[in-house]
Amino acid sequence: DSKLLSREDRERLAARIRSRAVAVAVGVCSPEEIDELNILWASMEAMRRAIQKLVPQPTYLIVDGNHVIPDSAWPVEAVIRGDFKSQSIAAASIIAKVERDRLMHHLHEAHPEYNWISNVGYPTRAHYEALSSHGASPLHRRTFNLENPYPPFSEAATEPEQVDGHSSTR
Structure with missing residues (x-):
């Protein structure tokens, strides 16, 4: 893979x-x-x-x-x-x-606000937060669930999760 x-x-x-x-x-x-x-x-x-x-x-x-x-x-x-x-x-x-x-x-x-250089389009917490703050760009698929599945940061686990080699707090 x-x-x-x-x-x-x-x-x-x-x-x-x-x-x-x-x-x-x-x-x-x-x-x-x-x-x-x-x-x-x-x-x-x-x-x-x-x-x-x-x-x-x-x-x-x-x-x-x-x-x-x-x-x-x-x-x-x-x-x-x-x-x-x-x-x-x-x-x-x-x-x-x-x-x-x-x-x-x-x-x-x-579109630097989505930090695609780091998350390369994967649905990390930061990407969902950018979607919440800035809305979807013309490059986002409309059929993809753009709702943030992550709980607010204070409720989230503190262990970093690896997403495609990038650390993402979940």
Whole structure:
């Protein structure tokens, strides 16, 4: 699981993967598309977009999870916990996570109030507090529960929780 690696290890491995892979491509869906399609179907669409960019085109696809890309032009195999079972899926997971983190760092420049450079979009206490203070940005998905699930700080546990390698008080 790419989230189990440190940011530095992911960056190092992503560079190595890019230098050795036959082809690498990333597909993206906008927050509006995710809201319209739902997160599963948007993930499928993002995969389809990435696959269409690959040169050379693949002859067979393996994807992480239990859903195959519908109406795929290629044979597809879904592998549950695939990032632990397939080097190709693990490599794709690392590339996707590094690209997502880079995007979040770039978006932080436009919206520093959400501290995306630190939480990279994960629902930390601080992120929910920023949503409470500033409301949702145009980049937040409207179908994601924006309500703060954390109790007020004084009622919260004092042990830090690790979220993607970042400390978050819960």
